[in-house]
Amino acid sequence: MVEKVNGTTWRQRLDQRQEEYLTQLSELVAIPSVSALPERRADVASAAEWVAARLRQAGVEHVGVHQLGVDSSAVYGDWLHAAGAPTVVVYGHYDVQPAQEEDGWSSPPFTPRVADNRLYGRGASDDKGNMLAPILATEAILATEGTLPINVKFFFEGQEEVGSPDLAAFVAAHQEMLAADFVLAADGSQWSETEPELTLSFRGLCALELTLQGPENDLHSGIYGGTVQNPIHALCSLVASLHDADGRVAVDGFYDDVVEPTPDQRQQFARVPFDEAGHLAATATLALFGEKGWTTHERTWIRPTLEVNGIWGGFQGDGTKTVLPATAHAKITCRLVADQRPAEVVKHIEAHIHKHADPAVTVSIQAEEAAGAPYSVPATHPGIQAAAAVLADSYGRDPYQVGSGGTLPLCGIFLEHLGIYTVPFSFGLDDEGAHGPDEFFRLDNFRRAQLAYGDVLYAIAS
């Protein structure tokens, strides 16, 4: 229909140019844009320039490299001529994780090579291959149709692999530039080579550190043992009080704002295959574990947790030291789900600790800076509906509706500062070594991503 101009559709154009695109992706992967290493800052900047040039070449307008924080960058460009149609932000990142051949790579990580229909190299999957796809789709549509079905704002950053510390401030300062109906995140994964997924939630995070002071200094356990409360004992009792026997967090108010899943949502989760043997093998644990009444998927995706990430106090050396220690410490983080608010949860935990702490010790609690609110997008969101339709078409089956146990600060940032949801739409797979050696991207998925991005722009339009 509208897709045909000069006898070539945008799909045909994409298909005809896979070899050229592979060369371009290889060029981008060859830039060692490691954001964690100060000595690689110039390479991150080179990657930004490469992306900006590629956007311009694709026909995107207002392309520029912006300062992000003091020493990083973001690339913005847009095409805004679809009057009356929706506007989306396409998000991705051109920085990569560190990689050295000594880490176990079979070949130099920044010398891309093709084998088995895969492109090997740091960043091939996370996120250079994925973020290039929407640019190529846009170029193909503009070249064949002369117009896009919707308005598109491209926004790529160079800080994702170090936690995007300056992203929130940037988004807050560029609200007009980034205003849109929602975000398509070209960073993420699908369930498998044959099964698509849609990630509808990410957990949030709050963190605190706990110090219990008993005596002012370490004491001799012979002279004082039995007459002074041991802060390790008091700490262990406190930690033990944080969960009940059913694995629920036993802090008053902790679950107050937790959104219970609908029966339909639980049915959706039940559809998602769970590899029990694989889970046990991956964790090298003995049996499934967790909050009673929930499946492992649910425990990971839509139930909050409270974990002690570290504990210490007293003597940790070889042998025996009969000390009654002065202090004991614990670090705690919670994974939060919608609609829990990190600051409220910290308050509930503080209240619990003050209520349950042994009066013989002095408690101090330090709330730590940590990355934000939980995120959840309704399955009925138009962006999700469009993505679902395209994925169903591309894979020949409906996508699994899943959650993520981790935290994607991006989603909370766009929701908070622009009031818009983020729809993950990306084609990596978990086995592609995103943060390990021998990272690769499947070339079939590179092509699939380009076509799916073209399709999703049309799906959003309709």
Added chain:
Amino acid sequence: MVEKVNGTTWRQRLDQRQEEYLTQLSELVAIPSVSALPERRADVASAAEWVAARLRQAGVEHVGVHQLGVDSSAVYGDWLHAAGAPTVVVYGHYDVQPAQEEDGWSSPPFTPRVADNRLYGRGASDDKGNMLAPILATEAILATEGTLPINVKFFFEGQEEVGSPDLAAFVAAHQEMLAADFVLAADGSQWSETEPELTLSFRGLCALELTLQGPENDLHSGIYGGTVQNPIHALCSLVASLHDADGRVAVDGFYDDVVEPTPDQRQQFARVPFDEAGHLAATATLALFGEKGWTTHERTWIRPTLEVNGIWGGFQGDGTKTVLPATAHAKITCRLVADQRPAEVVKHIEAHIHKHADPAVTVSIQAEEAAGAPYSVPATHPGIQAAAAVLADSYGRDPYQVGSGGTLPLCGIFLEHLGIYTVPFSFGLDDEGAHGPDEFFRLDNFRRAQLAYGDVLYAIAS
């Protein structure tokens, strides 16, 4: 009566020679016999020779310096001509704690000086002043009476301040040489300048280290949090299970062999002043604490404890790391009282841990080598009775019957290998800086010790 020979009693002789004895004690204190420092081994050996010479000069026979372990020494000598009378071992040590002027000393620690009727110098109180007293008393009696009322074996060692690691083997190998009715330990303290004490018990010790293994490696708490038991949580629950709400150890069998005090014993403890404000100040804690139903003295002296001396697991650095750790560890020691047996107590704790540990983690327990059995001597023991009579006479009031919360391996060693009790009979005070700077010995107590040792030999004889 028998004390007068040539018109001078042994008491008069001692009194006449205090200046001379002070010079001799200063000579001994000037030898830096620090057993903890390899470079001071020759000085420890010099101190041994000094002690041996002084014993010979006093009229003690069979005096010799014996090898103790590979690099230390013990001095033995005896006077065994009181046929039919009891035999005692007089124990002390000529090694000292390390000391450097920089530690806060007002004058060089091995340059003895007299001020305010005190001799200042490392070892003046612990234990050179105390161990010299029985030698001087023996000399005075032999010089004036020509005989001793009982048989005496002097046994002084050079390893006390490093925990007497070779003492047990030495005693085991010299059972005939050291055979006696009991030991008089010239190492210890009195309650105050005006109040005597008798220490009737020392607590024993057992130790174990506990490791809980959850997943094989640290896990990402976003991906796995809530689905894998956190070994820190499991460890804290275990530690919390080790005590009940009343501060009692909640391990089955833990108290099985604990000897309950008699009403008389509790009355004796109640006589002993307790400085609550001083205790709170010394520990910088907020309120008295401990097992319900017992006084602070009783908690320290006759009640066993279980203390976690150290705990660790997971992330202990700055900031936040959302890790679900693979392992968590705790070090535990128990202070034991008569008739608990360390190996039995360890078995009870192991059983408790295996019973209460979360099945989702793997527990391993390592019993540590630690210093032995609790010790308790009956108040009716003839040595205690003799010591009590002499102390009552010297101070003009009955001694407090106290216990010690610490462990004195010596007592267990003599009881195990020779079947004899140890009677602490010594005249230091707790404020004399035994292990700190500006150690001193009160010259009034130096004299009092000499007279009391003479008296106690007669008291034991009768």
